[in-house]
Amino acid sequence: MASFIIEGGHPLSGTIVPQGAKNEALQVLCATLLTNEPVCIHNIPDIADVNNQIRLLEDIGVSVARQGAGSYTFQANSLNTSFLNSEAFMQRCSSLRGSVMLVGPLLARFGKAVVARPGGDQIGRRRLDTHFMGIQALGGQFAYDAQNGLFTIKAERLKGTYMLLDEASVTGTANIVMAAVLAKGTTTIYNAACEPYVQQLCRMLNRMGARIQGIGSNLLTIEGVASLHGTEHTILPDMIEVGSFIGMAAMVGNGIRIKDVSYDQLGIIPATFRRLGIQVERDGDDIVVPRQEHYEIETFLDGSFMTIADAPWPGLTPDLLSVLLVVSTQAKGSVLIHQKMFESRLFFVDKLIDMGAQIILCDPHRAVVVGHDHQRQLHGGRMTSPDIRAGIALLIAAMSATGKSQIDNIGQIDRGYQNIEGRLNALGARISRIE
Numbered sequence: 001m002a003s004f005i006i007e008g009g010h011p012l013s014g015t016i017v018p019q020g021a022k023n024e025a026l027q028v029l030c031a032t033l034l035t036n037e038p039v040c041i042h043n044i045p046d047i048a049d050v051n052n053q054i055r056l057l058e059d060i061g062v063s064v065a066r067q068g069a070g071s072y073t074f075q076a077n078s079l080n081t082s083f084l085n086s087e088a089f090m091q092r093c094s095s096l097r098g099s100v101m102l103v104g105p106l107l108a109r110f111g112k113a114v115v116a117r118p119g120g121d122q123i124g125r126r127r128l129d130t131h132f133m134g135i136q137a138l139g140g141q142f143a144y145d146a147q148n149g150l151f152t153i154k155a156e157r158l159k160g161t162y163m164l165l166d167e168a169s170v171t172g173t174a175n176i177v178m179a180a181v182l183a184k185g186t187t188t189i190y191n192a193a194c195e196p197y198v199q200q201l202c203r204m205l206n207r208m209g210a211r212i213q214g215i216g217s218n219l220l221t222i223e224g225v226a227s228l229h230g231t232e233h234t235i236l237p238d239m240i241e242v243g244s245f246i247g248m249a250a251m252v253g254n255g256i257r258i259k260d261v262s263y264d265q266l267g268i269i270p271a272t273f274r275r276l277g278i279q280v281e282r283d284g285d286d287i288v289v290p291r292q293e294h295y296e297i298e299t300f301l302d303g304s305f306m307t308i309a310d311a312p313w314p315g316l317t318p319d320l321l322s323v324l325l326v327v328s329t330q331a332k333g334s335v336l337i338h339q340k341m342f343e344s345r346l347f348f349v350d351k352l353i354d355m356g357a358q359i360i361l362c363d364p365h366r367a368v369v370v371g372h373d374h375q376r377q378l379h380g381g382r383m384t385s386p387d388i389r390a391g392i393a394l395l396i397a398a399m400s401a402t403g404k405s406q407i408d409n410i411g412q413i414d415r416g417y418q419n420i421e422g423r424l425n426a427l428g429a430r431i432s433r434i435e
Contacts, residue, residue, distance in 0.1 A: 003408045004421065007430035008380055008401035011254035011291075014427045018242050018261060019045040019418045020070060020235035024197040026098035027174045028204055028233055029053050029074070032062065033105035034178060035208060036077035037230030044070045044235060048415040049098060056092050056099060059083055075230075081110060090116040090150065100131060101171055103153055104178035107140055113153045130165055130172030135179055137163045138187065160185030160224050168193045168218065168312040174201055181210040183224040192220045195313040196236055196265045207231040237262050240319045241417065242287065243269050244392050247323040248424075249289035250278045251330060251400040256427065258287040267314045272324065275306065276331050294373060297333030309338035318342065322393035325349065329357040329378065330400065331371035338366050348390035351383040355401055380405040388416035395420070399429055 020043035029050070032039040044050060054072070058064050061080035065073045083089050084106075093099040093116035106113035132142060132151075138158040144151055160183045165172065173193040178201075180187035192198070194216055202215045208231045211223040242261045249256035250273065263270075263285050270280045270287065277295030281288045297306050310318035318341045325337045329352065339345050343364040353359055355378040358370040380403035385391030391413035398405035407413075410433070413420060421431040 001408060002410050003406055003434050004395065004398075004410050005432045005434060006380070006395065006398040006405045006407065008399055008403060008405060010252070010399070010428050010430050012248060012252050012256055012399075012424065012427040012429055013254040015257040015259055016245055016423060016427060017259045018237040018245065019047070021045070021197060021238040022047060022050060022240070022416050023170065023195075024200050024235050025050045026053055027101060027171070027197055027201045028235065029057060030098070030101040030105055031178055031201060031205060031208075032057070032074035033076045033079075033102070034109055034182065034205070035228040035230055036075070038073050038075045039208075039230050040067065040071065040073045040232045042071045042232070042234040044072055045238065046070070046418045048411065049096065052092070052096050053098050056096065056102075059089065059092065079110070081112075084114040089114070090148065094149070098171075100128060101175050101178070103131065103135060103151075104175040107135065107153050107155055108158055108179045108182040111155055111157075115151050116149055130167055130169040131175045134163055134165065134172060134176035134189070137161050138176070138179055138183055140179070158183035160187040160222070162188045163190070165189065165191040167191070170195050170198060173198050173220075177202060177205070177212065177220065177222065180222040181205055181212070181224065181228065182226075183222075185224055187222040187224065189220040189222070190218065192218050193312065194218050195317075196239065196267075200233075200236055204231060204233045207233070236265055239266050239269060240317065240389070242266060243273070243320040244323050244396070244417075246270070246273050246278070246280060246287065246289055247327045247393075248396050248399065250276075250292050250295060250327050251396055253289055254291050254428075256289050257283075258289070260285055261287050263287065268316055269320065272308060272316055272320075273327070275308065276324065276327060276335070277333075278327070295331050297328065297331045297335050297371060305334065305336060307336040307338055310340055318345070319389050321345070322348065322389040323396065325359075325367060325369055326352065326393040326397050328369040328371055329359070329397070330374055332373035334368060334370045336366060336368050340365060345387070345390070348386055348394065351381070351394060352378070352397055354383075355379055355381050355397060357397075377402050379403055382406045382408070384408045385410055385412040388412050392417060392420070395431075399424075399431075
């Protein structure tokens with residue numbers, strides 16, 4: 001198991017470019033199964049979760065050709081459907097959350113899909129009901145093997161229908177959309193997720209010949225077509241990584257430019273950091289975060305206590321709450337961080353408390369952070385990364401701390417951040433990887 005050794009207290013400066021969006025990549029990769037023609041995708045991040053998804057597609061029989069750094073061509077014209085029943089396929093699915101999005105395209109194109117209960121971050125229950133209820137509404141028939149944790153879904157021909165999703169699930173919406181584009185008739189999805197990832201998927205599918213209306217809203221109308229063709233697609237910059245870099249720049253930056261961020265797709269993220277008192281300046285399509293001697297948490301207009309909570313898009317993504325929590329430890333003032341979606345995501349705060357942070361964990365969903373205003377620095381320690389986003393938050397804390405820190409289980413960080421130590425060391429960090 002690999003670990004990071006971090007020597008804290010070294011300011012970062014310079015320019016950094018965000019990688020392609022992990023969550024978008026996992027969706028559009030699955031969409032390549034919907035056609036037998038080549039699909040070329042650019043700006044694919046070189047991270048563990050995405051590379052595992054590409055290997056899974058290769059195992060199924062998708063032809064994968066690397067065209068250059070971050071660019072691949074995929075062609076699903078000769079699939080090995082027998083592999084879907086193999087033990088190797090089940091093991092891959094059980095360790096990769098994104099594997100569940102194979103269900104929609106496989107069922108739409110081949111009439112059958114098999115998937116094991118997917119893995120991923122251990123951040124609380126992440127139910128699949130929205131995926132399955134939507135696909136059942138289209139005509140999919142499910143059988144569950146409880147002993148092996150195996151779902152088998154069949155349908156001779158999916159049929160369009162109206163559905164009101166029980167939650168605005170991003171991956172659930174993506175899965176249902178990919179199933180509906182080849183269904184017979186018209187599908188209407190209300191309470192659909194409308195994150196930029198889903199918008200990008202829908203635009204890519206439309207270029208492939210799909211007929212999707214309402215992109216960017218929570219009401220999607222999909223007129224099914226007989227077949228799709230190939231296309232070319234470029235993945236957006238990862239807005240979670242952009243937010244992570246803003247947090248790093250606030251805590252340990254001496255002037256950082258985050259380049260080519262696709263600013264108009266960041267939604268409320270820059271404004272949320274500004275609520276913590278952080279200067280976030282737009283320069284064209286770049287973000288510049290100058291050195292922050294002090295940053296003071298705002299209050300609401302009536303003077304009440306600032307609360308930062310996650311919400312479906314265009315609200316704040318839950319993936320950045322861990323970073324915002326860490327950044328708050330050195331602000332002036334106090335803030336309530338409310339993680340509504342996942343009940344285990346705030347449990348990493350005990351590591352920050354051990355480093356000297358003043359945090360009250362109210363319950364599994366809420367934490368109050370009392371900022372130090374740089375009067376008390378965090379001190380180094382040894383910790384373990386429980387998930388991708390907590391891992392990057394702990395790395396930010398360690399870079400700002402006095403002394404050395406060690407973060408174990410950094411495979412979690414590798415799942416979402418490409419060569420993170422190399423990119424941060426180029427800005428002045430002191431991070432080394434040990435096995």
